[in-house]
Amino acid sequence: MTYAINTKGYYGEFGGAFIPEMLYPNVEYLRNNYLDIINEEGFQKEFRSLLKDYVGRPSPLYFAKRLSAQYKTNIFLKREDLNHTGAHKINNTIGQILLAQRIGKKRIIAETGAGQHGVATATVCALMGIECIVYMGEIDIKRQAPNVARMRMLGAKVVPAKSGSKTLKDATNEAIRDWINHPEETHYIIGSVVGPHPYPDMVAIFQSVISEEMQWQLKEQIGSPNPDMIIACVGGGSNAAGAYFHYLDNTDVRLVAVEAAGLGVDTGESAATSVLGTKGIIHGSRTLLMQTPDGQIVEPYSISAGLDYPGIGPMHAHLIDSGRAEAVSITDKEALDAAFHLTRIEGIIPALETAHAFAALDKIKFSEKDNIVINLSGRGDKDLETYIKYLDQQ
Amino acid sequence: MNRLDRLFQQKQKDILNIYFTAGYPNLEDTEPIILQLEKSGADLIEIGMPYSDPLADGPTIQESGQVALKNGMTLDILFRQISDVRKKSDIPLVLMGYFNQVMQYGEARFFDKCAEVGIDGLILPDLPMDVYEQDYQRMISDPDNNRDLRISFLITPQTSEERIRKTDELSTGFVYMVSRAAITGAKSDIEQQQIDYFNRVNDMKLQSPRLIGFGISSHDTFSTACQYANGAIIGSAFIKALAKGEIKDTVDEFVNMILGNVPTN
Numbered sequence: 001m002t003y004a005i006n007t008k009g010y011y012g013e014f015g016g017a018f019i020p021e022m023l024y025p026n027v028e029y030l031r032n033n034y035l036d037i038i039n040e041e042g043f044q045k046e047f048r049s050l051l052k053d054y055v056g057r058p059s060p061l062y063f064a065k066r067l068s069a070q071y072k073t074n075i076f077l078k079r080e081d082l083n084h085t086g087a088h089k090i091n092n093t094i095g096q097i098l099l100a101q102r103i104g105k106k107r108i109i110a111e112t113g114a115g116q117h118g119v120a121t122a123t124v125c126a127l128m129g130i131e132c133i134v135y136m137g138e139i140d141i142k143r144q145a146p147n148v149a150r151m152r153m154l155g156a157k158v159v160p161a162k163s164g165s166k167t168l169k170d171a172t173n174e175a176i177r178d179w180i181n182h183p184e185e186t187h188y189i190i191g192s193v194v195g196p197h198p199y200p201d202m203v204a205i206f207q208s209v210i211s212e213e214m215q216w217q218l219k220e221q222i223g224s225p226n227p228d229m230i231i232a233c234v235g236g237g238s239n240a241a242g243a244y245f246h247y248l249d250n251t252d253v254r255l256v257a258v259e260a261a262g263l264g265v266d267t268g269e270s271a272a273t274s275v276l277g278t279k280g281i282i283h284g285s286r287t288l289l290m291q292t293p294d295g296q297i298v299e300p301y302s303i304s305a306g307l308d309y310p311g312i313g314p315m316h317a318h319l320i321d322s323g324r325a326e327a328v329s330i331t332d333k334e335a336l337d338a339a340f341h342l343t344r345i346e347g348i349i350p351a352l353e354t355a356h357a358f359a360a361l362d363k364i365k366f367s368e369k370d371n372i373v374i375n376l377s378g379r380g381d382k383d384l385e386t387y388i389k390y391l392d393q394q
Numbered sequence: 395m396n397r398l399d400r401l402f403q404q405k406q407k408d409i410l411n412i413y414f415t416a417g418y419p420n421l422e423d424t425e426p427i428i429l430q431l432e433k434s435g436a437d438l439i440e441i442g443m444p445y446s447d448p449l450a451d452g453p454t455i456q457e458s459g460q461v462a463l464k465n466g467m468t469l470d471i472l473f474r475q476i477s478d479v480r481k482k483s484d485i486p487l488v489l490m491g492y493f494n495q496v497m498q499y500g501e502a503r504f505f506d507k508c509a510e511v512g513i514d515g516l517i518l519p520d521l522p523m524d525v526y527e528q529d530y531q532r533m534i535s536d537p538d539n540n541r542d543l544r545i546s547f548l549i550t551p552q553t554s555e556e557r558i559r560k561t562d563e564l565s566t567g568f569v570y571m572v573s574r575a576a577i578t579g580a581k582s583d584i585e586q587q588q589i590d591y592f593n594r595v596n597d598m599k600l601q602s603p604r605l606i607g608f609g610i611s612s613h614d615t616f617s618t619a620c621q622y623a624n625g626a627i628i629g630s631a632f633i634k635a636l637a638k639g640e641i642k643d644t645v646d647e648f649v650n651m652i653l654g655n656v657p658t659n
Contacts, residue, residue: 018493020450020519021548022575024557163456164446176449183552183575281494281520282447294468295498296446 003248003324005315009197010286012322014314017196019284022180026188027284029103031198037102038095038205050094051209054127055084057091059210061217061373066345073366076227077348077376078214078243087351087378088207088239089120089191095206096189097124105187107131111161111175113140113168113235114306114353115147116378117191122156132156135174137167140305146382165299168235168309172283192236193313196284200241200313207242214373215246222371229254229366232375233357234327235271235307237316239377244319254326257316258360260302260353261329271300273312274320274327282311288321303332303386306353306378326364334359336390339380351378352386397486397514398544398567401437402603402624409625410616410652411605412632413440413490415458416475417467419636424475425482426641432485434649440517440627443472443491450519452579454630469499473511480512488515488546488567496521505534505541515544515567523547523564535566546570551591555598562600571595571606571623579630582611584618592622613654628652 009015009031017027037043051057060079068075080088093110100108108125110132112118118134125132134151138160141148151158164170172194179188193200193207215225230247232240234257247253262270270276277288282297289311290298300310312320319325330338339355342348350358354377366372380387401409412431416424424441431439444462448455476487489508496504496518508516516534526545534543544567549558552575561569573588574580595604606619607627619626635648 016522016525018520018522018525021553022450022550022572022577024550025552025554163453163460169447173447173449177452177577180450180577181575181580278498280497281492284449284520291494291498293498295492295495296463297494 003319005201009201011315011318014285014287014317015197015200016286017284018281018286019196020180022183023176023196026179026183027196030202033103034099034198034202037099043098043102047095047098051091055090055094056082057209058213058217059083061214061221063221064346067342070345071361072368074371076218076221076371076373078210078373080210080239080375080377081348081350081354081379085116085120085123086381087116087120088210088242089117090123091209091242092191092203092206092238093117093120093124093189096187097128097130100130100187100189101128103187105185107133107182107186108189109133109135109175109178109186110189110191111135111168111171112191113137113171113308114304114351115140115144115151115382116306116351118156118158119147119150119154121189121191122151122154125156126154133178134158135161135171135178137161137165137171139166140168140171144305144382167305169297169300176283192238193241193315194236194283194285194311200285200315203238204241204245204315207238208245210239210242210375211244211246214243218371226250226253227373228370229256229372230375231256231258231357231360231372233258233307233353233377234312234316235260235309235353236311237313239375241313241315243373243375251324255319255324256360256364257320257325257327258357259327259329260304260307260335260356261331262301262303264331265329269301271302271308271310272329273310275329277311285314287311287314287317304335304352304356306351307356328360328363330356330359336387339387348376349380350376351380352383354378396542396544397484398438398488401486402568405437406603406624408620409437409605410435410649411438411440411625411627412436412649413442413627413629414632414636415442415444415455415462416472417444417462417465418458418633419461421465421467421471422475423641424472425479427645428479428483428485430642430645431649432483434646435653436485436649437625438486438488440488440490441472441476443469443489443495445492445495448492450577452577452630454579454633458633469495473507476513477511486514487512488517489513490517493518493521501530502533505543506539508543509541513543515546517546517570519548523560526564531564548572549595551575551588558595558598562602565602568603568605568624569600570627571604573606573608573610573619576608578608580609582609582615584615589622596622613652616652617654
């Protein structure tokens, strides 16, 4: 059995392209050409060179000594927080901006939740001198103000999404509507492994540099390319997809997907899709999503804007549904506590999204011999206001 | 006989298809809207199943859907309303919605219910043609199960000739010609570029009737669209009108405005 995507754009029964006809020509063009473009030698050369000299890759794989001692195991941190712009998101935007240039698009649109993907998109657009419009939920604009400021300084236009829950789901809807209205000149840089095929695969391929590096870094440090377990947080699931990618079919490696439980999975204020979701269609993809029995998509909740999404990417739906990956749900409070814990024990302030992955250490079983990689997907600068407020309440 | 088939046999020109969102402005407005539309001269009615995330729709239809959902509209309520109105009206009725709604209801159960209450056709803009062919084509028109539904697929100015042919082949209701690259409720004059596209499709001599939608909002745009197709579809402009007042008069005034008649009420 393979967990990779099939030729029709499905992971098992999940994936596909459930899109209105207005989007069909662009999506079909990408579907027919994305692999050829990405695999072309000149593309790879430019992509690799930018990842190295502009993003600062490879990102270190750091053995977290004190954290390991405390949990009586071996914990390695894949330091995506050290990338330019502060998260893994830029791996994908570098890839997609090069692709957009090759297919002759002059205008870039993107959606963003926490603002990390918006910043990463605005950054590559500034780098290439291309117009950039970022859709962001009105609520997220308020709770991620530093990233909004960064996008504006980078020259992007930040457009508030005012429909529905005014968060990531609605920002994505608005970006898709923009693409319908401007099909000829625009490329839509989706920030996660969601959306119609080929987006989930395309984003996963660009993010797979994470697991590619992990293989040789682990070989150097522990003598084997394989960890026993990889832990990553999952909203749409792009950092997890990148961290799992080269290990998908290696079932000796446990994959742990950490979702946001919000106030708790039973409270009605949650974003734990694998627990609360059922099979359906969101943003053009058949996957797991939170919805009513009548198929209306439910407004999710999480303190973390990047995990506040009512679906998960089709790759993750398949991994979880088939039992290949284990899902863990972490509440707002558990994530906040984990963020402070990591900061005080290793001197690293993680993004609130990433903090969920660290909280999972208290929920899963492992042995003393295990080598565990946690994908440290982003840094916490953008969340300082939330962190300090929490600190003052203690 | 399927009422859509009957309509297209009887009328080949100036077909007026009006869209409204079920449950808007009030939960129980479905019946009065349908009855008045029929009386005032609409030929065909497209009933929108309100959806939380309607990707192809502009702000007017999005907001009407939000109101309808807040009013408590569900598919079960809608089917009950349609079943009631069928006792009083024989106008062709088409359901429009997003495929997730059909999936959650259960595809076979949904098609059965449509046939049972007297729905004639479906428009599911995010159901891909290849998935339809593989999984649903045989289900929606299945005489053994008393299902005789028609389906309509969309084409846009960007749709390739080959794909337009495919759409024509698979559409059993009509081909829904999206007038421009836009979501619903966009600006409302018809430009030369669109007329070129209408002519291009005309020259292809499709077998299916063609109705033009998106951006049709006035007597002028309706008449222009009707010169290049069998008729036209009006949605957002009608929803906007509905917000204004009492159903009967508003609907009558709107239909007459579109047809260029003096109001009858």
